[in-house]
Amino acid sequence: MxxxxxxxxxxxxxxxxxxxxxxxxxxxxxxxxxxxxxxxxxxxxxxxxxxxxxxxxxxxxxxxxxxxxxxxxxxxxxxxxxxxxxxxxxxxxxxxxxxxxxxxxxxxxxxxxxxxxxxxxxxxxxxxxxxxxxxxxxNVAEVAPAVAKLGRPLRALRIPVDEWAVTLALALRAFPMLIDEFSVLYAARRLRPRDVDARRRARVSQWASEMIDLLAAAITVALRRADEMGDAITARGGAGQISAVPSGPxxxxxxxxxxxxxxxxxxxxxxxxxxxxxxxxx
Structure with missing residues (x-):
């Protein structure tokens, strides 16, 4: 044995x-x-x-x-x-x-x-x-109200603090989801059978084709996630509600x-x- x-x-x-x-x-x-x-x-x-x-x-x-x-x-x-x-x-x-x-x-x-x-x-x-x-x-949901409150003095200069806070909150919220999605895509790519070709040029072409397919799938997943997040934000009252939560020290x-x-x-x-x-x- x-x-x-x-x-x-x-x-x-x-x-x-x-x-x-x-x-x-x-x-x-x-x-x-x-x-x-x-x-x-x-x-x-x-x-x-x-x-x-x-x-x-x-x-x-x-x-x-x-x-x-x-x-x-x-x-x-x-x-x-x-x-x-x-x-x-x-x-x-x-x-x-x-x-x-x-x-x-x-x-x-x-x-x-x-x-x-x-x-x-x-x-x-x-x-x-x-x-x-x-x-x-x-919690990611606490970042936008905090940034909006800290940037309140900048509103006198007509700086869109609330919009910046919402953008930051959405980016922080979407980042972990996209990492999970890309991990699943990468794992699925590794499970696909590969054609072994002795020619170097053919291997490079196959690698480039796989990368293009992976990028296209990643863009599609990101757009789908963005659409779902937009619908969820609209159902909860719009993007302004993200930074309107009362917070303070x-x-x-x-x-x-x-x-x-x-x-x-x-x-x-x-x-x-x-x-x-x-x-x-x-």
Missing amino acids: TAAAPRRKPRRQVVLLRPVPGRTVMHDLWAGSKLLIVAAIGVLLTFYPGWVPIAAVGVLVVVSARIARIPRGVLPSIPGWLWFLLLLGAVTATFAGGSPEFTVGSVTVGLGGLLNFLRITALSIVLLGLGAMVSWTT KRRDWIAFAIVLIVCGTALALELTILGTSGPRR
């Missing part, structure tokens, strides 16, 4: 724009508060991308995930080629040298480039985690603002005075 081949563990897909079920403080925060917090943290890390602010924001993300009871299953599997690219980037950045340096025999190795690469990688991971937290704890939102302000302010003070040396790039 031959031993059965080990089954390959299926990869976990990226779960975005779909809130994790639950009712926690993070889920109950106003969507506009989350958007403002993400924007403020993004500005902070843009001008002061030091280790201390990155670590402070990382702690905020981890604590928020614990409070929101985010399961580990929502984290996607990291492919092997991404680890290889990170390792290649780290090795390449090491050749840039820079302080601090250490000597091995007669060779002086600088770790400045490697530390900068690690800092940029950590910054990217923190920002991705921050965006994922908003996605996992925010509450007491828990002001507490969240205060916590973020204290943590980020403390991290910035430490970065500029005691622990850090990197200021804003000029």
Whole structure:
């Protein structure tokens, strides 16, 4: 008897724009508060991308995930080629040298480039985690009213804030549906039998024909979904109802603002005075 081949563990897909079920403080925060917090943290890390602010924001993300009871299953599997690219980037950045340096025999190795690469990688991971937290704890239907309320001062300039908010909400709502539809189309394409042809030109022509068929099917599915969504919006009173839902910050939102302000302010003070040396790039 031959031993059965080990089954390959299926990869976990990226779960975005779909809130994790639950009712926690993070889920109950106003969507506009989350958007403002993400924007403020993004500005902070843009001008002061030091280790201390990155670590402070990382702690905020981890604590928020614990409070929101985010399961580990929502984290996607990291492919092997991404680890290889990170390792290649780290090795390449090491050749840039820079302080601090250490000597091995007669060779002086600088770790400045490697530390900068690690800092940029950590910054990217923190920002991705921050965006994922908003996605996992925010219902898409709450985004349009929040954007409309935050953009209310722009109405004096005759900027169509409500229309922009509705467009953003529809795009966020349609994105997961289209991903599911395209996944089904791709799976159906892989199940189709393929004609094996030894000629390279024939294989290229077959591949191009399959891609054209797949794109045509994807466009058809997108148009069908758009028509169904338009009928649903019309039946519920029109697009104006999407951004007309009353929303606004509450007491828990002001507490969240205060916590973020204290943590980020403390991290910035430490970065500029005691622990850090990197200021804003000029």
